[in-house]
Amino acid sequence: MEYKIELVNLSVYYGDFHALRNINMQIGAKTITALIGPSGCGKSTMLRTINRINELIDGTRIEGKILIDQKDIYHPKTDILQLRKKAGMVFQRPNCFPLSVYDNITYGPRVHGIKKKAELDEIVEKSLRATWLWDELKEKMKKSALSLSLEYQQRLCIARVLALGSEIILLDEPCSALDPITTLRIEELLVELKKDYTIIIVTHNMQQAARVSNYSGYMLMGELVEVNETSKIFTSPQDKRTEDYITGRFG
Amino acid sequence: MLKPIFWEQVMKKILFVGTAITVFILFFIIFYILKNGLAVVDMEFLLSSPKDFGRAGGIFPCIVGTIVLSLVAIIIATPLGVGTSIYLSEYTRESKLTSIIRFGTDCLAGIPSIIFGLFGFVLFVVYLGLGWSILSGGLTIAFMILPTIIRTSEEAIKSVPDYYREVSLSLGGTKWQTIVKVVLPSALPGIVTGIILGVARSIEETAIVIFTAGSVLRIPTSLFDSCRTMSVHFYILAREGISMENAYGTATILIITILLINAFAYWLMHRLMAKYS
Numbered sequence: 001m002e003y004k005i006e007l008v009n010l011s012v013y014y015g016d017f018h019a020l021r022n023i024n025m026q027i028g029a030k031t032i033t034a035l036i037g038p039s040g041c042g043k044s045t046m047l048r049t050i051n052r053i054n055e056l057i058d059g060t061r062i063e064g065k066i067l068i069d070q071k072d073i074y075h076p077k078t079d080i081l082q083l084r085k086k087a088g089m090v091f092q093r094p095n096c097f098p099l100s101v102y103d104n105i106t107y108g109p110r111v112h113g114i115k116k117k118a119e120l121d122e123i124v125e126k127s128l129r130a131t132w133l134w135d136e137l138k139e140k141m142k143k144s145a146l147s148l149s150l151e152y153q154q155r156l157c158i159a160r161v162l163a164l165g166s167e168i169i170l171l172d173e174p175c176s177a178l179d180p181i182t183t184l185r186i187e188e189l190l191v192e193l194k195k196d197y198t199i200i201i202v203t204h205n206m207q208q209a210a211r212v213s214n215y216s217g218y219m220l221m222g223e224l225v226e227v228n229e230t231s232k233i234f235t236s237p238q239d240k241r242t243e244d245y246i247t248g249r250f251g
Numbered sequence: 252m253l254k255p256i257f258w259e260q261v262m263k264k265i266l267f268v269g270t271a272i273t274v275f276i277l278f279f280i281i282f283y284i285l286k287n288g289l290a291v292v293d294m295e296f297l298l299s300s301p302k303d304f305g306r307a308g309g310i311f312p313c314i315v316g317t318i319v320l321s322l323v324a325i326i327i328a329t330p331l332g333v334g335t336s337i338y339l340s341e342y343t344r345e346s347k348l349t350s351i352i353r354f355g356t357d358c359l360a361g362i363p364s365i366i367f368g369l370f371g372f373v374l375f376v377v378y379l380g381l382g383w384s385i386l387s388g389g390l391t392i393a394f395m396i397l398p399t400i401i402r403t404s405e406e407a408i409k410s411v412p413d414y415y416r417e418v419s420l421s422l423g424g425t426k427w428q429t430i431v432k433v434v435l436p437s438a439l440p441g442i443v444t445g446i447i448l449g450v451a452r453s454i455e456e457t458a459i460v461i462f463t464a465g466s467v468l469r470i471p472t473s474l475f476d477s478c479r480t481m482s483v484h485f486y487i488l489a490r491e492g493i494s495m496e497n498a499y500g501t502a503t504i505l506i507i508t509i510l511l512i513n514a515f516a517y518w519l520m521h522r523l524m525a526k527y528s
Contacts, residue, residue, distance in 0.1 A: 097433060108423065160422065
């Protein structure tokens with residue numbers, strides 16, 4: 001089987017701090033993988049390393065490889081802009097630009113050079129439909145995105161990534177600012193999106209990992225302790241540390 | 252021993268008196284100028300040329316001179332100033348060098364304008380041979396207002412939340428696209444405020460204009476012509492005892508201009524800020 005994303009002996013340092021320790025992981029296409037673990041264990045770092053947004057932090061250093069579609073994304077010849085287009089990120093807090101709904105969604109396509117109104121309109125409709133926002137928002141294209149509810153804003157952020165034409169969606173605790181009901185709706189959306197996209201979600205919420213993901217990885221202090229099918233992780237973890245965490249004895 | 256509540260009362264009163272004095276002085280100056288000046292201000296005063304060195308007639312050439320000179324200064328200073336602030340806040344990391352540059356701009360902001368005037372005279376008027384001209388004056392005033400524009404723009408750019416940049420980059424935008432499409436629009440109200448402060452300072456500037464743009468009382472027809480601004484006109488009328496009435500008249504127009512610019516700045520800022528929030 002060919003994997004969509006492969007992490008090979010991946011280590012990340014922030015200055016002297018060893019944030020990720022020798023991670024090896026394979027992620028298949030059109031699956032949802034959840035990364036769980038206590039705060040500071042490196043889940044977000046791992047996600048941000050795949051989008052290469054982590055490099056913005058001073059003193060970040062990386063060893064090992066990340067392959068997407070068998071290509072090393074840290075190869076010097078990698079087109080970083082194309083990589084970020086392919087693997088889009090959704091952040092913890094809804095972070096729409098202070099622009100209209102329409103301009104938020106078309107931001108990505110525009111920076112990648114799409115200018116034609118008809119083409120942009122089509123992208124907007126497609127990504128809003130995919131995130132179940134079209135019926136609600138089709139009349140409100142010109143409204144400020146910041147006037148929407150947090151849930152809608154977060155869905156808009158997901159739509160913004162879809163509009164890029166991404167193949168991979170990286171979500172960094174996307175529901176931590178949302179209430180339980182809206183969280184469920186985002187989860188349903190993710191399960192629906194899995195049909196077309198490869199999704200990695202970092203979450204603090206173990207029920208969430210159990211509900212949405214096919215595979216789960218448990219991380220602790222920069223190490224990937226265990227990764228397996230979600231049902232197995234939650235019913236018969238192989239590692240004692242994983243078991244302690246998911247049974248609530250630790251973390 | 253006096254109780255804290257006593258000091259609370261006393262300080263509140265002292266602060267109120269201080270505020271009252273400030274406001275009183277401001278209104279007194281405006282009232283005094285308007286009282287003495289409004290009598291001579293009419294359309295004739297605004298639209299006709301001075302006669303007899305300004306004893307009679309209007310101040311039209313000075314109004315034109317003021318507008319053109321400020322315009323030249325702002326056209327030069329805006330791209331330089333905003334560009335510098337973008338470079339400082341987006342393209343450099345905090346280091347010794349950036350703090351030296353910042354210290355330098357702060358010092359520049361504190362230099363008396365007459366010294367800028369002398370510098371402009373030596374460099375532009377004499378050495379580069381531009382003579383007393385709108386170009387010499389505009390360039391020199393631009394240098395004077397640069398620090399204002401740089402610092403206000405930099406503060407505005409810094410106050411743009413970091414996550415805007417992060418999102419834009421994470422979507423595959425380049426740094427420049429991020430600056431143009433996200434950072435600058437959000438920072439615009441602050442940047443515009445800086446530019447308008449710069450306009451106001453160039454309109455009221457006197458020393459630099461005398462040193463570098465001269466005081467010829469004609470409507471300028473090219474950038475290489477000398478011109479006289481309202482501030483300079485006022486200075487000469489009052490200083491040489493030519494006509495106090497017309498000096499007050501000129502001052503009235505000057506003050507009204509500054510008030511209008513400030514009002515416009517407020518209006519524009521609120522409009523820009525209200526755009527999407």
